[in-house]
Amino acid sequence: MTTPPVPHNEPRHVDEREVPTTALPTGGAHDYGAVPAAAAAPPTTTSGGTDPRARLRAVRAEVAKAVVGQDPAVTGLVIAMLAGGHVLLEGVPGVAKTLLVRSLATSLDVDTKRLQFTPDLMPGDVTGSLIYDARTAEFSFREGPVFTNLLLADEINRTPPKTQAALLEAMEEHQVSVDGDPRALPDPFMVVATQNPVEYEGTYPLPEAQLDRFLLKLILPLPERGEEIEVLSRHSTGFNPRDLPGAGLQAVASPGDLATAREQVRTVDASSEVLAYIVDLVRATRTSPSVSLGVSPRGATALLATAKAWAWLSGRGFVTPDDVKALALPTLRHRIQLRAEAELEGVSTESVINGALRSVPVPR
Known part of the structure; x- marks a missing residue:
């Protein structure tokens, strides 16, 4: 049966002040506008658990071993990786943004680096720079932190526009230019940038053109009471956020799975x-x-x-x-x-x- 076409009449007017926006649903696809926490039913595998879909969906459970109560954000990050895009994370300090990215990288078996953006950060601090070697009397290229699979750009709105632009080229072109020489970035490559919603002093708001380069903007809420108790319970029993293998995290998917998945998504x-x-x-x-x-x-x-x-x-x-x-x-x-x-x-x-x-x- 053929689905009837969408009517092309003008949408009816809705008073935008009356639409509730404080709650961010965490359920399935019927929660309009929310990143769904998980798929409704597991996919069928035909090769003994080697289906890339099953592996990528297992990432959510693996990350939950270290991060409590951020399932929608994990799903959003996986969606962004499948679509080949970048993510802007917004949340107050202390909601596990760094731990979330590190846990995701561990479960996907990819390299990750963290770069703290500050007002004095220069473009070369992001992309890398040419270093003069006095012994050989030649310049050699020293890679910046952008040469990784999963880059956490922490507090991106605290650095000047010139440095933001250097990261923008990397996000858009998957390469950086140093002294006019383009250098390709690893594949996969994704930027997860964070910004604080409550601090405005000393910040450089991202312009609309740069915001448009992020595939998703995810909001990390404060945990619910029960989730916060779970966080304390884990720490009281010896959980160390700097020792993810000690928390039982392991790679459940690979870059090869991600490459295959991207082809299937297309x-x-x-x-x-x-x-x-x-x-x-x-x-x-x-x-x-x-x-x-x-x-x-x-x-x-x-x-x-x-x-x-x-x-x-x-x-x-x-x-x-x-x-x-x-x-x-x-x-x-x-x-x-x-x-x-x-x-x-x-x-x-x-x-x-x-x-x-x-x-x-x-x-x-």
């Missing part, structure tokens, strides 16, 4: 009705009276990429509207600029996206 089908639904959603953000800059076409392609990755991770070879809804909020929230008067009225980018999800007709 084959996931998206019907013309789903494509039209994505376009109508992003266009609804542009026509919102609260928005001065809506989601760009790059945002639409990003939403398609994340929806395909989630569909594949869920064991399907096609994208559904629920996949689009599940990834809309983390994929689009950082691609919208609000009018000043709308912010004063309490409108948020999340409420704009939720308003679009409620008003745009869903294909059946």
Whole structure:
């Protein structure tokens, strides 16, 4: 049976101030705009557990051995790796951002490095630089921390725009230029950048063009009471966040699994009705009276990429509207600029996206 096309009528108006945005759902794909915590059912394997889908889904359980209560963020990071994108993490200090990235790298058996961004950080501190060797009277290249598989760019908004731009080239081109010479970065390569939502003094806010380069923006909330008790319980019994093997973490997937998975994700089908639904959603953000800059076409392609990755991770070879809804909020929230008067009225980018999800007709 052929799915009827999406109606092209204008979406109905939704008062964006009335859309609740404080809670971030952590359930399945029907939680509109939330990164789903896990797929609804395990995929079928045909090769004794060697299916890359099963291995990548096992990453979530493995990371949970070290990180408590951040399952949606783990799922979002896996989706970003499958789609070949980068992630912006926002959360107050102490919610395990660094531990999350290190645990993910361990479970995927990839190299990781951490770079603390500061106001005096130079581009060469990120990309690397030429070092003069007096013994040979020649210059040699010393690689910067960007030469890794999983780079944690901590507090990226504390460094000047020139240094941010150096990282931007690496994110976009998967290479860096040193003295005019391009140097390829390892594959896979993903940047996980963090920023603090409560400290603004001494920061350099990321411009819209750079924010648009991040595939997802994930919010790491403070743990629930029970989760916080679990954190203390683990530490009281000797858990050492610097000794992940001691906590039982091991590699459950490999770079080869990730490469195979990416090839399979590319084959996931998206019907013309789903494509039209994505376009109508992003266009609804542009026509919102609260928005001065809506989601760009790059945002639409990003939403398609994340929806395909989630569909594949869920064991399907096609994208559904629920996949689009599940990834809309983390994929689009950082691609919208609000009018000043709308912010004063309490409108948020999340409420704009939720308003679009409620008003745009869903294909059946």
